[in-house]
Amino acid sequence: MQFDILTLFPEMFEGFLEHSIVGRARQAGQVNIQLIQWRNYATDRHRVVDDSPYGGGAGMVLKCEPLFRAIEDLRAPDARPPETQVIYLTPQGELFNQEIACDLAERAQHLILVCGRYEGVDERARVLFDREISIGDYVLTGGELAAGIVADAVTRLIPGVLGNDESAQNESHMEGIFDYPHYTRPEIFRDMAVPPLLLGGHHAKIVDWRREHALRHTLQVRPDLIEKADLSEADRVLLEKICQEGKAAFPESD
Numbered sequence: 001m002q003f004d005i006l007t008l009f010p011e012m013f014e015g016f017l018e019h020s021i022v023g024r025a026r027q028a029g030q031v032n033i034q035l036i037q038w039r040n041y042a043t044d045r046h047r048v049v050d051d052s053p054y055g056g057g058a059g060m061v062l063k064c065e066p067l068f069r070a071i072e073d074l075r076a077p078d079a080r081p082p083e084t085q086v087i088y089l090t091p092q093g094e095l096f097n098q099e100i101a102c103d104l105a106e107r108a109q110h111l112i113l114v115c116g117r118y119e120g121v122d123e124r125a126r127v128l129f130d131r132e133i134s135i136g137d138y139v140l141t142g143g144e145l146a147a148g149i150v151a152d153a154v155t156r157l158i159p160g161v162l163g164n165d166e167s168a169q170n171e172s173h174m175e176g177i178f179d180y181p182h183y184t185r186p187e188i189f190r191d192m193a194v195p196p197l198l199l200g201g202h203h204a205k206i207v208d209w210r211r212e213h214a215l216r217h218t219l220q221v222r223p224d225l226i227e228k229a230d231l232s233e234a235d236r237v238l239l240e241k242i243c244q245e246g247k248a249a250f251p252e253s254d
């Protein structure tokens with residue numbers, strides 16, 4: 001997979017994309033990540049890429065010409081989505097999640113990630129984008145952190161990037177709910193014991209226990225995920241039991 005990241009601050013990615021699993025995937029040639037300085041596509045001596053907004057107001061707007069030049073240079077003339085996608089990182093985009101990450105990892109071969117800054121791009125440049133993505137309901141100073149997050153989430157889903165021990169198969173959010181709780185040695189730490197069932201080696205019981213606690217934690221923190229999740233009949237029985245316990249603890253609230 002090829003990632004081209006168009007940014008005014010390529011230095012922001014040094015470190016982050018060189019280490020950890022993404023760095024290893026780059027070393028192994030499983031992904032190629034190219035950082036491209038937006039200013040290289042300006043034509044004037046001062047390499048200006050922004051200008052003040054028509055109609056007045058605060059801030060600067062990223063100009064059309066350098067951005068069109070960049071995308072026309074980076075995208076092959078006959079390239080089309082889903083294999084090639086130009087993605088604009090903006091707080092006004094669709095909310096990034098594991099489903100989008102999986103879709104990109106499965107279908108895309110070339111992602112061009114455009115990191116916005118200031119008040120964003122000239123509205124007319126939006127015709128260049130196949131997709132506009134936000135990483136959450138808060139405002140960052142630029143799209144760089146968001147592009148790093150997308151590159152990380154997608155890279156780790158590419159077949160062969162994670163080893164068997166790190167498998168993405170049964171981890172948090174793969175099925176739309178949280179991961180189960182994990183414990184390791186020692187068995188007792190400052191009076192806190194590992195749940196005895198996990199020490200017993202009864203595999204089927206452990207599977208059930210993990211599912212129950214994944215559901216419990218999700219219901220407590222993100223009930224919205226429970227509503228959207230693809231749950232089995234057994235899950236619904238477990239949830240019913242968990243809800244009944246809640247009612248027993250607070251009998252006055254219906």
Ligand code: 6GU
Nearest residue numbers: 089090135136140142146
């Ligand atoms: Cl993609 N960009 C910026 N600037 N802020 C954000 C964002 C992106 N996603 C959430 N907040």
